[in-house]
Every structure is written in C-alpha cells, then in structure tokens.
Amino acid sequence: MLRNVSRTGRLTATVALGTTLALTLAACNRDSGGTDGEGGDGGAADGASVTLSLSTLNNPFFVDVRDGAQSAADELGIELEVVDAQNDSTAEANQVANSVTGGAEGLIINPVDSDAAGAGIGPAVQADLPVVAVDRAVNGAEVDSLVSSDNVAGGKQAADALAAAIGEKGEVIVLQGVAGTSASRDRGEGFAEGIAAYPDIEVVATQTANFDRAEALDVATNLLQSHPDAVGVFAENDEMALGAVQALGDRAGDDVAVVGFDGTDDALAAVQEGTMVATIAQQPVELGKQAVEVMSQVLAGESVDAEIPVPVETVTSDNVADFVK
C-alpha cells in the first residue's frame, strides 16, 4: 500500500511518532509511580531510593502490591521508583540494570519468571545492592529476603473450601493459569494434594484459561457443556473464577460452587453476593508493604528473616466483611 512514498517523509514521521510515544509513556510512568514521598519518621532508610520492579501492572493484584509498597514507602520516607516489566523477563532485566546505573540503593523485585530473574538481578548483586523478592522467588541468586504468600498451602485451603461447599462429593472442574508459571504450578499442586483427601470428589476436567476472565468464560462454558453434572469449579485465580461465574449465570453459587484465588475486589464482591463460594485471599497490599519494610530494615543494617510468609486466608461469606475495604 502506498509504495511510492518518500523515504525521508516516512522516517521523519516515524521518529516523531516514536518520540511522542516515548515522552507520553515517560510522563505516565511518573504520574503513577509517584516518587514524591514526604519525609517520614526518619531512620537510616530516610530518603533512600529504592526500585520496585513489578512483573506487570496489567493486573489488579500487582496494582495493589504497588499501592501497599507506595504507602509504606511514603511512611518510611523511602523514595520508591516503580517499573513495570509488562510480563517480559528481558524487559525486567533491562530495567534492573537501568535502575542500578541510575543510583538505586535497593531493589525490590517481583520476578516475571523466577528462573530468569536469577540472572536478571545480576547487576544489582554485583553492585552489592540489597535485594528483596516479593510474591515470587528468585532462583539461582541470593536475595536478602523473600516476601510471599504460600501458594501451595493456599491451593490446599481452596480444596478444603470447595469440598465443604459441595458436601465432599461430586464432579469438579479446574481452570489452570498460564502454563508453566510458578503460581499455576504451586496452586494446582496444592489443590491436587488437598482434593485427594476427599475420595468422593472427582476432578473431571482440567483446562487452561491463561488467568484471563474472557477466556475462562469460554472455556468454562465448554466444559460445563461436556460435564453438565459438575458441582464445583476451582480457578487458579479470581479473574478466571469470575469468568466461570459469568459462564454459570444463575447457577453460580446455587448449583455450582466456584472457588478462586487472590482475593481481588471483584472476587470479594462476588463472595458477598454469593456467586462465589470462596477465594483464597492473598494480601497484595500487605505483600507490598512488608517488602518495603523489610527493605528499610536491610538498609538500616538490621538482619532480616530469609523468608517472610504473608498469611493466605480463606475468604467465605462468614469473614468477607473483614476483607472488603
């Protein structure tokens, strides 16, 4: 199309567009990152500049992690620079390297991929920066601390909650997350272990919906077609659970019990409405907050635990009120 174009014209336009894009994105980043933390209670960490590298901000869970980290940073007087790897390990490695060059004094990393991050945080380790991993572990490199929820235990709790809701018998369907991710592996493993304790429950189908609500809607619709007698659905995150609720329509909650994972706002609302039986609440705000607090301690020269578990709780209609903000 339009082959007879002048080369310079095209080049100029491309450069102009690219520049505009870059500037726009930079400006946006600044707005949402919010580096203007007010000086807080003082301490060794006061005014320290810390980079928070998140796997993605394209997911409410990590937006909550960021918010928790930001509020803790504001309180402690830490200057928090937030970068978003958009689920790309390579981008994450580049961002880590950039922040080390940019004079960051500490790195809080939420790896896109645990294995890739081992090499990715290399520049920070070489510069002797303290590193705290949050939500997902870093494999193959020493970090000062790992702040995470226990996904395997959460999976077991989900199995128990689902079993209780369906009277410990019947057919259930599992919606998996993105194949190969640690969250999907651990939650799936925990659920399988947990559900094995109930001999009358049969897992009749296990299919992926890639942690995506729209995809879960289609996949759940299809699975309910081939397994009309299913009485329970376990989804490895809340987005997929909500997709399944959509697929079930009026049957959600009454005929079929849906259990999700994460404790997002939408899922908590669904638990309140009764369309979801339970969600396993991770506490993303707490994850972010504790990660910053641990970082602050490391910067102050205090010793910290290598693993800091953030409680995972089963949220049902009984206790949902405690979680809704």
Place this chain on the structure above:
Amino acid sequence: MNPSTPDAPERPDGAPAPLLSLEGVTKTFGPVTVVEDVTVHVRPGRVQVLLGENGAGKSTLIKMMSGIYQPDGGRVVVDGEAVTLPDVRAAEALGIATIHQELNLVPSMTVAENISLGRMPRRGGLLDRKAMRDTARRALERIGLDVDPGHQVGELGVARQQLVEIAKALSLDARILVLDEPTAALTRTEIDQLFRVVRELREAGVAMVFISHHLDEIAEIGDSVSVLRDGRLVDEVPATTPEPELVRLMVGRDIADQFPRRREHDGPDDVLLDVRGLTRSGVLQDVTFQARAGEVVGVAGLVGAGRTELLRSIAGADPYDSGTVLVEGRPLRRKDVAGAIRAGVGHVPEDRKTQGLVLGATVAENLGYATLRSTARAGFVDRAGQRSRARTVSEQLRVRMRDVDQTVGDLSGGNQQKVVFGRWVLAGSRVLLLDEPTRGVDVGARVEIYEFVNSVTAAGGAVVMVSSDLPEVLGMSDRILVMSGGHLAGELDAAGATQDQVMSLAVRDVDRDAEDRAEGAES
C-alpha cells in the same frame, strides 16, 4: 509431418548443424493443445526468429528450450543427441540461457553481484569481492557494455539491465541464447545497442532465438524465421521475406494496412486539450501544445525525454511546478486524477499490468473503476447497470473473453489493453492520453486498437499518443511532437515525416550524461 518443415539438420545453403533442435514437439495443457508437432533448429552463428501472434505458441516453445516445460511429444536434441531438460538448471548446464521479458535481476544488488548470483566466488568462507568484480568486468567487456560493476542494477535503465542479463548468461558459458521480446521496452538507440551486441555474438558463433512483435526488426537482425499460428508451424522462411508476406503467414489472411489511420471528423476542430508552459523541475520544461477535436497528436522521443511524465501530469497523476492544463477551456486542478476524469480526460498508462489494471479483478470491475462513483446512488454501486454497460463496451471493443466475470489477468495482452481503453469509453472521455498503447500487443489486436483510435477521433475526440514504436507514431498520428530532455524539441506534420527526422530531433542537444540521468529517473 508438415511438408514445409525442414527435416534435415544440414541445409542446402550450407548452414551449420544445429546446436539445439526441437523435433516435432507437442505440448498440451488439459484439453488444450498449445503446441503441435513443431520443429525448430537453432544453429551456431545464426539468429532464428520465432514469429506469431500472442497465443501462437512462441512462449511455450521457449519454455521447452529452457527446461521450464517438458514436451508431451517429440524430442529436444542438443549437439545431435536427444536430451531431457527437467528444469532450468539442466538447460543451463547444456549452455542454454533465456532472457525473459521480466528480467531476473535483483534491483537492490550491484551489477557484479547480479552477474555472480548463485555462484559467488568465495575465499576462506568469505565473499571474494575482487574475484566477483573481475568476473563481472570480463563479462561486461565481452558485450562491450560500459557499466560500473559496483552500480546498483535498479538504477540502470531497462536496456542496460537487459544487457547485464545477457552478460550474466554469457559468463555462464551460454552457447544458445534465447531472447524473449528483448526490444519491447527499448527505444530505437537502445535497440541499436542491443543489436550491435547480438551481431557480435553471432560473429562469435553463439546460436540465438529471437522473438519480437516488430516486423521491421526481423530483417534487420534475423537469419531465418519460423512462423507459428495456433500452435502449428506454418512455414520457415528467410528473414528477408517482405513484411506483408510475414503478416499474411502469421495471421492467415491479408492485413491490408498495418496503420489504418483515417481522419474523418467533420465537426468544428475545437481545441480540446490546451497545455501551457507545463514545467516540473528536472523533468518537464515549459511544454506547450494543443490537441484539437478529431486529431491524433503523436509524441516521440527517447525513454527519459519526459513523454510519460507529460501525460501523467496532464492526467493529474504527477505534480508539476508551473503551467496550466485546460480541457475544453476549463483549467484542471493540479494532481487531481478524479477531476481530470470528470473533465473528460482518459489516461491509458505505460504499463497496463502495474498501472492500468487490477489483474486479480474481473473484466467488469476493471472496466467500471472510473465510473463507480459517478453512476452510484447514495454510495451504493449500480451493479446491474455497471455490468450491462461493461458487456456492451467489451462487445464494442471486441474483447475476447469468456464473459465479463473472467479475471482480467487471464486475458491476452491485447485484450487487457482493450479493457483499459474500455474504461474510458464508459467514462465518456473526449481526450485520450495513450502511453505506449500497443506495447506487447500482437498485430491483430493492434489493428483493432488503431481502429478504436479512429473511432474516438471520428466522434470528435482528441488523442495524444506517446510511442517508442516509430512506424506507429508516423503511421497513426496527424501531427508529431518530439520531446528531448523534458522539452518539446520540435513538431512535424506526420504526412511527410520520416523516422530519421524524428530521431534527429529526439537526440538534438541530448548529451550522454543527460541521457543517463534521465534513464536513472525513469527506472
């Protein structure tokens, strides 16, 4: 076997034994027999001409020589031995090289790279640039072509590209050279350059097969002519055979007049097209001329003289810096094709395949593009009307096709060209701008196109015709404008003009550099 077919490899006049022969070959595609029992001998130091209308089987014969097709009957003989040529490589290995109309060069690579393409010399795993340049230089010297081997092929004109391809073939030790319409896209001077090379190769004992639609070239360069009609060999005659006789053999009937120009408009000869001082930096210089109702104005000149650019500027396809174009007294907006069409201008571009037609679309679609919007109601296409108009006009122009829903790319060159003409008949154009209207069109269809030009002028239209085919310009124009280096070098009355007069105007004050520059801009 056809009695007129020369069976014996040795001929009474002492012609040398053939290097390559097709003996009684037949080729069918499905139910259609495209070549039937044809025998052709190609001898060293001779130029064997294949003559016939489009569809007569010339291309198929060539493809059998070059290993693209394999004959269903008969045999291919090289050096006296029957061979099979399963692919192009096999033919090349036997020294048979084909220069196709669509050149097989990579425009973005240099001359040297193109000549060595597929067998680039290596040293220590790396490209040996020096050896490659030397090979190229030797190959270019052999045909006396003065081109820098480091030059990008895409920046050369068509003529030089063609010579580069010949050089490439010869560097592959080709003994048999098949030239498929090599002169179709060349100007007279370029043709002279090509023929010089061909004569040298003939002296050197290379055997050649030559295809051309230009009858005058046959006597000039050929030795013997195989005339084909409907897939059969009609006769083999000496190249000195007079043109009318060749035409008779080719079409199977007499064509009384190759250029049947008749000026029979009897209305007032108003000025329809008035071009004043058209100028575009480096391309057109102050071009001023008029075309009147009932008149054919021929435009001659070398490639790169600005003829095509002149037509494109008038038609609104190209911009210009200054000047005015008026149609029936009303000025046209610059670079506004749709406006020009509304004013009555129809433009048949130089290359119907890349500029004139949407090859994948139907005949009806292609005929209707210029009138799609003007005949529509509330943005919806008048489908029935467009189809019936398309049917009428294609009958009127005698477009040979299955029906108007046939894909235009499947038609022959002449019929494709008629479809481009038909578009402007539908649009009611009174000023027709024709750019090389009969290039790649065979004799029969060519005369039909000339008759169409006559009918346009008879109805009070005006035609501006750019052509590199001098006999055509002389035969079909009423007046001839000669362009050179972007300006009008002169004007001749077609009645008394000769080819020499036209050429001397065309090359006047054109130095070699300017020609090269123009060539570069053209390609």
Place this chain on the structure above:
Amino acid sequence: MTTATTTRPTGRGHSRVGRFLAENGALVGLVVLCVALFVATPDFLTGNNLLNIGVQASTIAVLAFGMTFVIVAGGIDLSVGSVAALAAMISAWSYASAGMPGWLSVVAGLATGALTGAVSGMAVAYGRLPSFIATLAMLSVARGLTLVVSDGRPIATASEVSFLGSTVLGVPVPILVLLVAGLVASLILNRTVVGREMYAVGGNVEAARLSGIRVRRVLVTVFTLSGLYAGLAGMLLAGRLTSAQPQAGAGYELDAIAAVVIGGASLAGGVGRVSGTLVGALILAVIRNGLNLMNVSSFWQQVVIGVVIAVAVGIDVLRRKNTRH
C-alpha cells in the same frame, strides 16, 4: 453474505459442485472439522453447544470483519485487540466515572474505536507510514491509554452494554450482533462504491489511483471501519463479562488476521470475502471448543491451532496454484 471478486462459475452444470467446493475450501474444512468432532465427542453437536460456539466466535468474528476491510485494501491492522479494550474501557469509564447515560456510553465506546481507527488511517494515508508500523504504534498507544484510564483495574459497564452479552428469547445477543455486523460488512464490501474501491486499492494501488479513485480517502475509511468494528468487539467482550478488563483482547489481532486468511483472503490485498472470514472465525472457535470438550491438554491445543492455520492456508495456496492454467 455474497461473493466478491473471484471468478464465478460459467454455469456448466456438472462442474458447479466442484467449483463451489474449490472456491469455498474453508467451508469444506469447517464441515469436516464439525463431523470429526461430532464423532469424537457426543457433546459437540447439541443445540446448546452450537450456540456457545457462535457466542465464542462473536468477538473474533467481529474483529475479523473489520480486519477484512483492511486486508482487502492491502493493509494490516495490528491494533484491533488493544482498540477493543480501549473502547470498552472508555465506555465503562464514561458511565461509571463521567456519569454518562448508559446508551451514550455505548456510543462513546464505538466512537472511541472509530476515532483510533481514523488516526491509524491518517497515519497510513497522509503520514505514509506502512500500515504494519502505524497500527503497531496504535496497539501500544491504545493499550497504554486503557491502563491509564482504568489504572489497571476492571470497571463495571452500563446495563446497555451488558445487554450485548445477554440472551433474548433464547438467542444470545452476541450471535445477533455477529450476524448484523457481518451483513453490514458484506453490504459495504460488495454493494457500496467505497467497498469496491477497497478491492481496487488492494489489488493495484497505482491502477486505482489512475482510475480516479481517491486512495487516501479509501484508506482512512478502511481503518476507521476496522476501528469501529474493534470498538463493537470491545463492547461485546465487556458485555459478556459485564465489565471492561484492562487486559482484554490482548493478542486477538492475530486471531482476527488468522480468521481472515483462513477465509481465503490474501495478505497481498485485493481478495477477501466476509463469508470466508466468518467461516475462518468459526473454525477457530470450533477448534477451541472441541479441544475443551475433549479435555485436550493446553500445551497440545496451541500446537493443534497452529497446525490448522498452516494447513488451511496451505491448502488454499495449492488450490489457487492449481486453478491457474
């Protein structure tokens, strides 16, 4: 949805069936696929499941209808997935945050799609960017704006939007939308001047220009329509989930392109039919549905889908080659 440019049968009776099959290879493929799935799983050929497939095909089909305009005109639109998400998000935001009435929020969503499409079209027609680049830029811009507007969180949609995801008198609304959108697209391509001009521009842009067709105007129209259809697809997606998701539609552009190409269009331009595109979208939906029903592992699903795309297009290429001569 009727035929477009290709050669039509000459009316020789005995070859009519053969010609039909040759010209509708994708349709034959769809039928074969359906028969195979019916044999493999009895759940497949039920009225309910067929409606499910229709609903599940609707989003991709609507995107692909828009893509058909672009591909017929010789371009490509990589931005449709992101534009769908942006349109849905703007619609939800204008209802939830800006307080627009529900019906107006639907208009706002569609307008957003058309506007972003028009911008891409201008960049191609007047900025002379290759459509691949212009829409690649728009892919990023639209996704970014979606995140800016939503702050990474889903927003609930107006009930007028949710209506698009509901069922009326037993017929799912997405299927109705799909049919109407397809008919309109077919009407535009076959019956309107600008539609026929799209084929001319895609078939040979220079010939089109010299015939007086205003190529730039056609290009802007083409991308605007593609954007409008993307906006509609976004509304469908949001309607089915009753909320606009920030990550909705990611990667859908590739499915849409696949549907158009499976349907017999040429990426070189000038060839393509709405009916073929519909069949292409249905093939993708049927494969996903069938693999779900048969509980095929997610790893293999991706392999199967890739192979089907390659085979479908490969057969088409062979068929075209053979019909020459």
